[in-house]
Amino acid sequence: SQTIHQWPATLVQPVGSPLSLECTVEGTSNPNLYWYRQAAGRGLQLLFYSVGIGQISSEVPQNLSASRPQDRQFILSSKKLLLSDSGFYLCAWNQATYGYTFGSGTRLTVV
Amino acid sequence: GQSLEQPSEVTAVEGAIVQINCTYQTSGFYGLSWYQQHDGGAPTFLSYNALDGLEETGRFSSFLSRSDSYGYLLLQELQMKDSASYFCAVRAKAAGNKLTFGGGTRVLVKP
Numbered sequence: 001s002q003t004i005h006q007w008p009a010t011l012v013q014p015v016g017s018p019l020s021l022e023c024t025v026e027g028t029s030n031p032n033l034y035w036y037r038q039a040a041g042r043g044l045q046l047l048f049y050s051v052g053i054g055q056i057s058s059e060v061p062q063n064l065s066a067s068r069p070q071d072r073q074f075i076l077s078s079k080k081l082l083l084s085d086s087g088f089y090l091c092a093w094n095q096a097t098y099g100y101t102f103g104s105g106t107r108l109t110v111v
Numbered sequence: 112g113q114s115l116e117q118p119s120e121v122t123a124v125e126g127a128i129v130q131i132n133c134t135y136q137t138s139g140f141y142g143l144s145w146y147q148q149h150d151g152g153a154p155t156f157l158s159y160n161a162l163d164g165l166e167e168t169g170r171f172s173s174f175l176s177r178s179d180s181y182g183y184l185l186l187q188e189l190q191m192k193d194s195a196s197y198f199c200a201v202r203a204k205a206a207g208n209k210l211t212f213g214g215g216t217r218v219l220v221k222p
Contacts, residue, residue, distance in 0.1 A: 099156035
């Protein structure tokens with residue numbers, strides 16, 4: 001069966017520090033991968049998506065970047081965090097099915 | 112672009128029925144999905160409607176009217192564990208076949 005792993009679960013980082021969040025999918029090949037951000041009590045905002053290795057599309061210009069170095073690995077990064085980068089970051093995957101499967105999320109607080 | 116509207120909050124008692132409406136604006140509509148998210152957790156897929164009509168899955172049902180750009184999620188025989196946020200999401204050609212989420216409806220079930 002397919003599983004998605006996302007870590008860390010929580011993170012507190014100072015302003016100006018770098019960020020690296022990792023997401024891996026098991027049990028499938030060539031998944032579509034997504035990074036979403038959710039502000040407290042709000043909806044999900046799509047940040048990046050990828051349909052294959054090295055293929056990244058950005059939805060919102062911002063302080064973040066994404067990479068897909070391997071088929072089932074998706075990384076969200078920042079060189080210098082801003083206070084506004086705080087939020088709940090969710091990785092998701094899908095293939096031909098219409099439903100997205102989300103990872104457990106990373107709650108990032110920038111202080 | 113795409114836009115979705117759903118009520119921000121609904122309160123009901125155990126055993127009751129709740130209907131969460133979702134209206135959307137998009138072009139190249141493919142389908143409407145519903146997701147459930149408990150506090151602090153990740154969204155989980157509930158249903159997907161591509162064609163007009165009602166889809167029933169246990170206590171939850173989802174309806175779509177493509178001509179009205181409208182859908183709803185029906186929660187029957189409410190239980191305390193149904194207290195969560197519920198998101199509608201549109202899959203559309205205009206968004207490159209990716210999901211665009213509404214702001215979510217917080218459902219509070221009282222004893």
